[in-house]
Amino acid sequence: MQNNSLNKLFATLFSDSLKYVDQSDNYVDIINYLLLSKTEVSHFPTDDEFAESIETRDAYNMRQQTKYYLFDRLENQDSLERVNVIDGMQNNRFTIEHIMPQTLSSAWKNELGDDYQAIYDRWDNRLANLTLTAYNSSYSNKSFHEKKTAENGFDHSGFRLNDFVKGCDQWTEKELIERSELLKQTALKLWPMPSSNFQPKVVENEVYGLDDDNNYANVKIASYSLMNTPYKLPKRTWKEMYIGVVRALYELDPAPMRQLIAGDRTKLEKVLIDHPENGFSQVADGVYLYTSTDNWNKIHKLRDLFDFYGIDQSELQIEVVSGKKEDFVKRSE
Structure with a gap:
């Protein structure tokens, strides 16, 4: 999810939750429901999508603040004995180390095997190949054995992130795959998929005929059907419906409408005219409907x-969006 999508998501999350506070006293449950119901750019990743991103993403070139947070959580997890990773990274006391170095020596090429280039291209900046150290400058592109056993090497590291590395005798794609799986499982535990038991009450929209005794004040329109033909309203406005119905009647038979425009207006005086004017919307050639009026x-x-x-x-x-009964105001006789 892009940062601008996240900004929009969290900017509206509180206001969206207010729609449901009268249906549940579990605010967290509502928030989780809203997060899980998002689609498209705001879609909340599934466990599989999240795990794939942990494995394949270029973690080395993430935003700095994101890296601080990621490595701090992976290192400390839920332990009460914490290492101040963020402060250490900000002050350059701790740095990110490529276990398989960014520049492959002959020793590394031999260790990785004939497919060393493909392995390097695939794993170089992935999380499985990255760890924390306070001795980055002394590691350089030394062989894995040297990085592991040298003074202040991985074998002597106090970082939890290096526990798996300490148990390895080599660093090939096999070890990278194993550490990647370990980090994925750790990430899924640290950032579990939210769950929610909240289900909003389903309120079906109501349908009324034009002959029903309603004037639809303060009511939102959803769609309409004319002579058994359904019509969608992309903007869901009464003006859109009004123009659409009059246009359909004109297409059905233009003669009565032309008669009204010509002067036989009765109750429809000044509603239909043959020229553009403020407050009128075009429904056909030479037919303009007065639309600047209430429902x-x-x-x-x-x-x-x-x-x-x-x-x-x-x-x-x-079809109107269902609401409280008092939203429907009876018309005057």
Whole structure:
């Protein structure tokens, strides 16, 4: 996940959680649910994805602060006997050491075998080949045996990260694979996948006909169906529905709408005109609909338009986002 995606995720996490606080008193459970429900760039990695990243990522060229945190956690884990890794790395007392060096000597090429170049290219900066030391300058590109047994070598290291290395007699791809697996299992233990038992209450959207006794004040629209044909609303706005329905009626039969524009307006006076004007939206060539109005007026004008067309108002079904009953305000007679 990119840093900018993380910034957006955590910036909205608290406000998102407030939507569910009345459904659970376990705030952590809600946060975990939100994290696990993210998709695309905000997707929370699975254990397999996380483990693969631990194994394959270029850990040496990570951001400095990320490396401080990573090596501190891997070194100290949950021990109460802690080494101040972050302070040591910041002050250059501790540095990251490539066990297989960045420049391969003849001895290293021989130890790695015929595929030394492929092994080097694959493992050079991966976490399995990296460790901590306070004696980086003395290691250089010495053979593994020298790095291990020399004064202040791996055998004498106090870092937990070097415990596996102490038990090795050579450093080949076999050891790299084994240490990689060990580090993966350690990482999965240190950073477990969050879990959540929280399930938000599923509230199904409600569907109303245009002929229902509602004016839809303070209600969000989800979609609509006209004459059994469903229509999606990408922006989910009442204006979008209003224009779409009027456009569909015009395409069904333009004559009644042209008649209204020509002057037989009745209850639809000043709702449809034949030229662009502020507050009007185009629905067809030479047909402009007044859309700068509230839901109450949109619904009433659609009812009048359906009556003018001779179409039963129930042919328009409106799906609204379910809310409290008081959100539906009865229309005045």
